[in-house]
Amino acid sequence: MRHTLIFMLLVMIALSLFPAVRAAAAPGRNLADVVSGTQLAPARQWFMDWLDDRTYVADWREFYDNTSGTGAWGGSSSSNAIKGIVTAITYETFTDSINGFTIQASVTNDLYDYSGTLTGTAGVNDHGQSAPDIATQSKTAMRHVYLATAFAKDDTTPSLPQSPPFGSEPVIHAANPTALAWYCYNNGPEPPMWSFPSGYWVPAWDMTMNMVSDTKGTPDVIELGDTHTFNLSFTCSPVITKTDPLYNIITRSKNEGKDIFTSRSSSLKVSAFPSTLAFDPGTAYPQDPPHGANVAVFYSTDSVRSGMLWFRSIQINNHTNWPNGSPDILLQMTATADSVENITWQSVTFQALGTGDDAADISSVDVWLDNDADGTINTGDTHIGSGHFSTDNGTLTINLSSPQTIVANRTINMLVSCILSSASPWPGMTYQLMMTNAGAAGVQTQQPASIYGIPIRSAVLTLNTTSTNTLTVHGSALLHDHMWWSSNPDRNNPMLSASVSSNSTNSVILDRILLQASGTGNDVADISSVDVWLDRDPLGVVGTEDTRLGNGTFSSNNGRKSIVLTSPPTIPTGESINLLISYKMNPATGAVGSTYQLQAIDVCAHDAVTGTVLQTNGAPLTGPTTTRVPDPVSIGQAKLAPVGSHVFLANKVVTADLRYPLNLINLYYIEEPNRVAGIGVSASGTDWLSPGQRVNIYGKTRLMDGAELVIDPEQVAVSSGSPVKPLLMNGRSSGGVCTGMLVTIWGSVTDFNFSSIGGLFWIDDGSGIRDGFSAYNGIEVLIPWDISEIPSGYVCATGIMRSIPGPAGIPVRFLVPRSSDDVIIFSSPH
Incomplete structure (x- = not known):
């Protein structure tokens, strides 16, 4: 009898687990139709027995109290199909504040006489789950009925998170629930894997237990047209004062017989926890909370219940080991059949966890019958199944080669072990199994058995070599973020550089390296x-003197690859070697803007004399980011492209960084190595650049102030180089295509002035150019910040020829020297 009570309690709660967003409903939605949101969030209901804290999970149906003949459907009992009336209230002395009350809850089976259509009943919830339209409505008796109250909490201890989307801690607390429902606010895993925000918070009652009142003398089932009633007791902490809206709702429900239960939200499962008490408005579905769903009711149509199989884990401590060909026990557990019938256990499903590559590193996962229950694998134990993961962090279902029949009320003991491959694992890698499901059926009923107690996590196995010597890897500063393009003649794209050394007294042989890919590109295709x-x-960089040690390809995007070195190098005692890892890019694939990055997770080496594997220090190492860009164009081609075009400029020479040192002009300038064109580049977020440095730039062109085309960079790669000389020209030739170039002009000083960015002067070589800023002829020149003498007489000036808006709106020349060294003053023109 106790097991029956527990089962029914748990079932009701289980079904009230998940929060709901807008989602259509019907009188009897089959929760088996609910589609899982995530692998760890199966479409089932978790709940906990109030008496012994055991957790259970079951599939069920959800019941609603829509008004008859309205909306998509409605039963003959209308909004009274689920009903709650306050029948008793206890008050505080002197203040008359409410400190407790009783609700007479009733559920009426009106599935026999609903009207309307079931179209438009698809739904979703906050847990990433969804359900299609209900195909048919079953007019049947309701069994194992549970009612959950979302307006109340299980106890008076504050435990809900006090931040959105959570409301205030409920002041109403259940005093006599028979189970607790699990509730989650997000699309996370289910218990016992959950992380906040989730918990066993929602009180629930079994409406088909012997203590209920019913109209047809069948307390264990609500027949068609039958009503079951039970008194739900609540306490209030803090007390509900007369100014609280709940005070009016509770007292009027008692005095006027008003219904304060509704379940007509467009939702799946428990809705809007914590909810609140509110009068049932009697209006048609859908009703949003609080009027739409402050309770939830769940039921089963099965007249005969199949057995239950309950798994329990026996703790095995996390431990370390190294591959030796022997089974390593990760999980010890028991399986118990309940009293209903014998259960045949047929299969078990595991989810792989941990940092190791489960497909490559685990040769076998094995299930054993631990006949002597000693927690070890010995000759008296029976091997009943095995399997192998096909993907890292994948799922494995093992169909038992020897299915086990577990007699009712009996328990069997099992062990789950793994055998690690000696060729693949790495020191420091971890491995863990999580049992997520089991296949079992009742021997008598031939129905699937209900599975409880899962998921179960195994111990964590960490690989640890016994060697005291270490292999140390250091990252190299040789590589920086860079770009790659299809027409690049060198397909070897450097991704990571490192030096490797050892403290071993013997030489060390490097065996393999474990790599992790990342980025937005497709590592398999590109x-x-x-x-x-x-x-x-x-x-x-890959040069003619370098030796290739090994190679491989990625089998999955952003995946891992263990590269075994076919030409393993030897590291002599006290010395180090340098490694370079490159990608050979596929020029035919890869979208512009795709990124690629590589991380060395681990490096494995062994002592050349003893053969022991060394421990590794310094890993992981992360290489620079490579960005896929279009084929390069010249600066002239970039200037001819429509404004706003994305362009890639390769191997251009830095001529000036105009930010230095006062950051007055946020641009630096680059030229073609042959000095035929130059252009400015927005310098935001870029380190100071020096004349002569080479740059690769990917960015978008922009017309600055309507006068000068510049580039807003998205990717910049810098390397070393030598400066170029300025181009000597007369004033009349210095504009137009020379904009953005480093040039030298000369002439007499014709005017002087000040501006917001410093002093200005004008020089004229006889070209007679007038920009409108000055009444005199000449090209405007910015006085360098560090000059000690005001320019006068005759001047030879070097700088970047910019283009700025003139007074008439027409672009005019503006020369910006880099420093006082660019301005030479003469007393005469000779």
Whole structure:
């Protein structure tokens, strides 16, 4: 009898687990139709027994109290199909504040006489789950009926998070619930894997237990047209004062017999927890909370219940080991059949967790019958199933080669072990299993058994070598973020550079390297080969002197790859070697803007004399980011492209950084190495650049102030180089195509003035150019910040020829020297 009570309590609660967003409903939605939102959030209901804290999960149906003949459907009992009337209230002495009350809850089975259509009843909830339209409505008796109250909490201890989307801690607390429903506010995993915001918070009652009142003398089932009634007791902490709106609702329900239960929200499962008490408005579905769903009712149509199989774990401590070909026990557990019938256990499903590559590193997962229940694998135990993960962090279902029949009220003991491959694992890698499901059926009923107690997490196995010597890897500063393009003649794209050394007294042989890909590009399609090189230079680029040690390809995007070195290098005692890892890019694939990055997760080496595997320090190492860009164009081509075009400029020479040192002009300038064109680049977020440095720039063109075309960079790669000389020209030739170039002009000083960015002067070589800013002829020149003498007489000036809006709106020349060294003053023209 106790097991029956527990089962029914738990079922009701289980079904009230999830929060709901707008989602259509019908009188009897089959929750088996609910589609899971995530792998760890199956479409089932978790709940906890109030008496012994055992957790259960079950599939069920959800019941609603829509008004008859309205909306998509409605039963003959209308909004009274689920009803709650306050029948008793206890008050505080002197203040008359409410400190407790009783609600007479009733559920009426009106499935036999509903009207309307079931179209438009698809739904979703906050847990990432959804359900299609209900196909048919079953007119049947309601069994194992549970009612959950979303307006109340299980106890008076504050435990709900006090931040959105959570409301205030409920002041109403259930005093006599028989179960607790699990509730979650987000699309996270289910218990016992959950993380906030979730918990067993929602009180629930079994409406088909012996203590209920019923109209047809069948307390264990609500027949068609039958009504079951039970008194739900609540306490209030803090007390409900006369100024609280709840005070009026509770007292009027008692004095006037008003219904304060509704379940007509367009939702799946428990809705809007914590909700509140409110009068049932009697209006048609859908009703939003609080009027739409402050209670939830769940039921089953099965007249005969199949058995239950309950799994319990026996703790195994996290531990370390190294592959030795022997089984390593990760999980010890028991399976108990309840009293209903014998259960045949047929299969078990595991989810792989941890940092290791489960497909490559785990040779076998094995299930054993621990006949002597000693927690170890010995000759007296029976091997009953095995399997192998096909993907890292994947799912594995093992169909037992010897299905186990568990006699009712009996328990069997099991062990789950794994065998690690000696060729693949890495020191420091972790492995863990999570049992997520089991397949079992009742021997007598031939119906699937209900499975409880899962998921179960195993111990964590960490690989740890016994060697005291270490292999140390250091990242190299040779590589920086850079770009790659299809017409690049060098397909070897450097991704990571490192030096490797050891403290071993013997030479060390490098065996393999574990790599992790990341970025937005498709590593499978875009990367033809991943190559590991002995960087003999070492220059951080693949050269003729470098030796390829091994290579491979990624089998999944953003996946891992263990590259075994087919030409393993030896690291002599006290020395180090340099490694370079490159991608051989596929020029035919890869969208512009795609990024690629590589991380060395681990490096594995062994002592050349003892053969022991060394521990690794310094990993993981992360390489720079490579961005896929279009084929490069010249600066002249970039200027001819429509404004706003994305362009890629390769191997251009920095001529000036006009931010230095006062940051007055937020631009730096680049030129073609042959000095045929130059252009400005927005300098925001870029380090100071020096004349002569080479840059690759990917960005978008922009017309600055309507006068000068510049580039807003999205990717910049900088390398070393030598400066170019300025181009000497007369004033008349210095504009137009020369905008953005480093030029030298000369002439006499014709005017002087001040502006917001500093002093200005004008020089004229006889060209007679007039920009409108001055009444005199000449090209405007910015006085360098560090000059000690005001320019006068005759001047030879070098700088960036910019283009700015003139007084008439027409672009005019503006020369910006880099420093006082660019301005030479003469007393005469000779």
